[in-house]
Amino acid sequence: MVQLYVEKLKNGLIRQFMCAGKLRILEKSILTSDTIQFIITLLRHPIVEKYPLRTSYLVVIIRMLSKQVEIEEHQVCDHDIAYMYCRYARFMLPQPAGPIFYKHYILDDDIDLKPGLTIDSVITIQETATFVSDGTTGLCTWEAGVALGVWALRNKEKLQGKFIVELGSGTGLSGISACVNCKPRKYWFTDCHAGVLDVIKNNIDINDMVHTFNCPYEVIKLPWENVQRSERFDEEKPDLILAADVIYDRTMFESLCTSLKYFAANNTTEIILFSTVRNPETHQKFLETLERFYLEFTEEILPDNYSMIIEQNSPIHITNIKKRNVNTYYTF
Ligand SMILES: C[S@@+](CC[C@H](N)C(=O)[O-])C[C@H]1O[C@@H](n2cnc3c(N)ncnc32)[C@H](O)[C@@H]1O
Numbered sequence: 001m002v003q004l005y006v007e008k009l010k011n012g013l014i015r016q017f018m019c020a021g022k023l024r025i026l027e028k029s030i031l032t033s034d035t036i037q038f039i040i041t042l043l044r045h046p047i048v049e050k051y052p053l054r055t056s057y058l059v060v061i062i063r064m065l066s067k068q069v070e071i072e073e074h075q076v077c078d079h080d081i082a083y084m085y086c087r088y089a090r091f092m093l094p095q096p097a098g099p100i101f102y103k104h105y106i107l108d109d110d111i112d113l114k115p116g117l118t119i120d121s122v123i124t125i126q127e128t129a130t131f132v133s134d135g136t137t138g139l140c141t142w143e144a145g146v147a148l149g150v151w152a153l154r155n156k157e158k159l160q161g162k163f164i165v166e167l168g169s170g171t172g173l174s175g176i177s178a179c180v181n182c183k184p185r186k187y188w189f190t191d192c193h194a195g196v197l198d199v200i201k202n203n204i205d206i207n208d209m210v211h212t213f214n215c216p217y218e219v220i221k222l223p224w225e226n227v228q229r230s231e232r233f234d235e236e237k238p239d240l241i242l243a244a245d246v247i248y249d250r251t252m253f254e255s256l257c258t259s260l261k262y263f264a265a266n267n268t269t270e271i272i273l274f275s276t277v278r279n280p281e282t283h284q285k286f287l288e289t290l291e292r293f294y295l296e297f298t299e300e301i302l303p304d305n306y307s308m309i310i311e312q313n314s315p316i317h318i319t320n321i322k323k324r325n326v327n328t329y330y331t332f
Helices: 002-018 024-028 033-043 046-050 055-071 078-092 143-154 173-181 194-208 250-264 280-292
Strands: 101-105 123-127 163-167 186-191 217-221 240-244 270-276 295-301 316-323
Touching (some): 002 033, 002 101, 033 055, 123 194, 143 173, 143 240, 143 316, 163 173, 163 250, 173 186, 173 194, 186 194, 194 217, 250 270, 250 280, 250 295, 250 316, 280 295
Parallel strands (some): 163 186, 186 217, 240 270
Antiparallel strands (some): 101 123, 270 316, 295 316
């Protein structure tokens, strides 16, 4: 029983650490030597050495570990402690703002991991520290994007054989998960921002070295306001439109809904949006905009414990959208 608990704890710890998530265990308890040793092993992990996590995150972890090592007489290998201080001491000095760093997402809760986890369970993503940088929100991965990536992994049959277009792909995590874990017929990563499109390409290259992409894919500039005019869909309409965290700015609702209406006009195209509902009023406004565009929707809420690596401070909604049946009316 105790062994099971320890394994579960370590499994969570690996996943949270690799994507720079909150390590709650470091905040509350005095750690066992075994757990400290385990975290140091993670700090030394070859993936983390090659694609480092954000410096400020590492600083917090090292400080907490140092405190733990100092308070308790831990049986941690001196060599490992020395390594930790040597390797990371420079991080304790003030760092220049905004360097590139990486997060490593282990989307599958079911695989049993050891610190020497094989690289094929990990999707590595280049990120920036701030939610908005270079005039876009697309250079870091959002919770709903992680949720979409996990959902793709758990709903392979929904994606299999489909031509999928993802709107506002951001760093590309969800799409990379879909391409690597499922077998779509074709996957288009799209966004409006040139810097974001470069990051998607880079993230695809990083993961292409260790994963098999199971479908042809493209990275395409596709602003929502241009979808109707685009000739991209003349030949073939997508089977599935996916998007994560695209409902946050009311000024963009019209253009987003114009593009959704365009896709929904094709009765066989399914539309699924993942959204973290931080502001219920904004979300409600979006649903009202759908209604004005003659689109109907159903919503479900993801369970709080959907994945070990998602910190859900606000609920994540899945919205299915289609062309309104003439007999359907909403009252808000
Ligand atoms: C909050 S981010 C979400 C990114 C990613 N889907 C995720 O969940 O991590 C919103 C994304 O939508 C893109 N976006 C915003 N306005 C857009 C527009 N008018 N046309 C196309 N993409 C847009 C941004 O560039 C950004 O990548």
